[in-house]
Amino acid sequence: MDFKIESDKRNELLSRREIQFTLTYDGATPSRMQVTGKLCALLNAKEPQVVLDSLKSNFGKTMINGKARVYDTEEAKKKTEHPFLSARGLPKPKEEGAA
Numbered sequence: 437m438d439f440k441i442e443s444d445k446r447n448e449l450l451s452r453r454e455i456q457f458t459l460t461y462d463g464a465t466p467s468r469m470q471v472t473g474k475l476c477a478l479l480n481a482k483e484p485q486v487v488l489d490s491l492k493s494n495f496g497k498t499m500i501n502g503k504a505r506v507y508d509t510e511e512a513k514k515k516t517e518h519p520f521l522s523a524r525g526l527p528k529p530k531e532e533g534a535a
Contacts, residue, residue, distance in 0.1 A: 437461045437474050451512040452505050455479070459500040465493065468525030471502065481506045485513060487521055 442456040459471065466474075468488055476483050489503040507513040513522065 437466060437470070439474065439478055441478075450516055451508040452516075453479075455504045455506060457502050457504065459502060461498050461500070465500070471500075472504075472525060475504055479506055484510050487513065487517055488525060489521070 438460045440458045440460075442458060443454075445454045446452075447454055455475075457475070459466070459474075468491070471491065472483060472486055472488055475481075475488075476486055479486075485507045487505045487507075489505060491500050491502045493500045505517075507516075
């Protein structure tokens with residue numbers, strides 16, 4: 437995976453960075469967890485502070501355009517983000533007794 441950050445804006449009012457990026461990859465489309473992990477490593481941020489807003493790809497191309505928000509603290513994230521956006525891309529809890 438190869439990241440190219442298109443824009444990196446600071447939003448002081450909401451204590452976050454707003455990132456727009458282009459991701460090129462080989463093979464299968466990367467999952468949201470893989471994109472978040474790579475983005476955290478690139479921006480030196482912790483995973484609970486990062487929210488992937490949108491990932492858009494075109495059929496037949498190995499390129500994704502995306503938007504992400506990186507918060508200063510987890511509390512700032514909880515104040516402004518919807519819970520479904522925070523839960524998107526996380527591994528689903530395994531149910532007990534499911535075979």
